[in-house]
Amino acid sequence: MREIVLDTETTGLDPAAGHRIVEIACLELVHCVPTGQHFQRYLNPDRDMPAEAEAVHG
Structure with missing residues (x-):
């Protein structure tokens, strides 16, 4: 089974x-095993990062 997290x-x-x-x-996972296929992008939120949010994910 193929899944995308x-x-x-x-x-x-x-x-x-x-x-x-x-x-x-x-x-991407196939039968719960990572395939090595991935995607990652940063986006400009056009606003300052609140301290509370930065504490969660840096």
């Missing part, structure tokens, strides 16, 4: 408060 990092959890995605990453 997706992870995001954000400036916070409330889009209504202006929080934005800052990183997206994906990893």
Whole structure:
């Protein structure tokens, strides 16, 4: 079975408060084993990173 694991990092959890995605990453698994195929990008959130969010993901 093929699966894609997706992870995001954000400036916070409330889009209504202006929080934005800052990183997206994906990893492919086949039968629960990483295949080596991956994707990772940083995004410019067009806002400062709150200290609380930076403490979570650096």
